[in-house]
Amino acid sequence: MTLTPLPLTVSILSVVNRVNGKLVALKVIRLQEEEGTPFTAIREASLLKGLKHANIVLLHDIIHTKETLTLVFEYVHTDLCQYMDKHPVGLHPDNVKLFLFQMLRGLSYIHRRYILHRDLKPQNLLISDTGELKLADFGLARAKSVPSHTYSNEVVTLWYRPPDVLLGSTDYSTCLDMWGVGCIFVEMIQGVAAFPGMKDIQDQLERIFLVLGTPSEDMWPGISSLPHFKPGRSVCGFLVQSIQLHNRLFDNHLTGLGYVDHAEDLASKFLQCFPKNRLSAQTALNHEYFSDLPPRLWELQDMSSIFTVPNVKLQAESGDSIQVCAQRNSHGKASSDSKH
Template identity: 50%
Template sequence: NSGVFLYSLMCVQDVTKRMSLPMDIRLPPEFLKKLQMENPPPCKPLSRMSRRASLSDIGFGKLETYVKLGKLGEGTYATVFKGRSKLTENLVALKEIRLEHEEGAPCTAIREVSLLKNLKHANIVTLHDIIHTDRCLTLVFEYLVSILEGSCLHFIFMFQLLRGLSYCHKRKILHRDLKPQNLLINDKGELKLADFGLARAKSVPTKTYSNEVVTLWYRPPDVLLGSTEYSTPLDMWGVGCILYEMAAGRPMFPGSTVKEELHLIFRLMGTPTEESWPRITANDEFKSYLFPQYRAQALINHVPRLDTEGIDLLSALLLYDTKRRISAESSLRHSYFLTLGENIHSIPDTSSLFSLREIQLQKDPGHKSSVFLPPGIQFHCFDIPHLYLQSAT
């Protein structure tokens, strides 16, 4: 019996290693029996066909491998459910795209799959499995929760958001749908970009898959005014709106129509001029709205929880001129993140920020948490009471 057990253990280790499977996978007994019949177990690399057959034998690509636990909500073009994998007993997110509905839905799904298969980064959500049936395409993701606005950890979350976005932008990939609902965190405090259904799309749609109106709150004014010259600054305006929302606990520009959205932007940031936005006075749509000439307000009065460096970064993200709007790569080097240290810029793409000894996230035994960073700066946490950052001693 011990020999059989040892052999089974070796089989599991061999298969998980050669097929890049998670270490905590629970291989089905029938699959192990099949391996035992192959004496000795094959050690040469698997062909693509053999690997696909083995994955199917284990349970990948099959709906019955996952237990659906409840609906999490509507995504940009799909319904998302909480689930559990029978292979690992871990929680997963099941994103279901009904194929018999809107004609464009499978295209956005295929786009997301093709992108995520090639994006390997600690701050981008992991796609675990794909299940294709006649009626439905199900994408199985790692399970994370939606990020909470107003958290004192906005500082560390913002760096992770920019880190994931910089990785995408270097690969000429725009997200196009950045908003708090598409930023997910796990219990380790790791933030991940999710919902790449609009990445590389030819336009920014006005309706979601479920036919609800797409929010305008994170859309830059150049796009609101009809620009179709999409480039990385499109995402950076959204980053600025998210930074404000995480720090202030409320959306920055919650407009319900294009005109209202632009009005809210101009009222706070100032009505654009030729100096702040070259050639804006020649834009017919801008001229047609006849906006009052607002002067820019001091951002510190609206988001007092941000320090001087934070306000400077926010201002650089919310510039009207797309050529001057700060990039994700430059943002990572902004003085706002100086306290995180220099080592944070040299960790591998697939490694978490928390792999660094000097940045450790720990459970707080009390329900009032604090963030401790190298120079001794201290913040107070309200929305994520079970987590705190502590510099290593």
């Protein structure tokens, strides 16, 4: 049997920059001659080149040869997935707040530029040795301002994929990313994924609707026109549930949120089945959940870290600081192995 080689192979390496002696991370994409440069790599490079923000991984350079396309990124020690693996019962509430604030800063920046990330998940949120969170892996990112209003629905890792995309919607905006924010927010607090589907899209939808209630046309205008919606019966066989039951299920399934002031309210505004009801990144930054943070955080320039503000720092997690965690995971990660 003859195996057909994949059109590209991606490798992640860490090397020392000879100019300044600092580590950089290389994303090496090996090209097949007959295929040329893959459009996902071109898209990632072109988008990242124009993004300059403290909470977005910095692309230093692009090296293009006949055999490879190499993206040279700043070196970042670990990612949120690895960090949470070290602390499986949930993160310190203060650290959750600082990570979420940084995530929203980065998303607000790209959303203002009409760019969607489209693959938000803990593996694509890098964390530096100082606790700075950076959006990474823009291989699935897409500028909204292209002529077509239709996008692929084969985006976002299943656990972080919103119900509208699961039901086949290909017409979406920044609200796609905001569902992922809600899922990651819950996961940071409670230590387990909000909707950990184990089988397929159907299973993922069932897990979401078990917690949030099965939407109807009244609750979600336009749901009946989505490709995977089954007319004449409720989605996934669930009965349409009342708002009161929805709230009780939310409380029972998404544990831990009630112990953090305003966390449950914020999470519920991200995790809205109807896309247009989801809170935007910019609006979320002004939610009461962040009211105890220093006001100077809202005055920072794009390239300024939140840790330049006095008294803003991460708390030790179960006796282990992020510096220790970073040293244990210092294998250089510029991007995850997400499906492009």
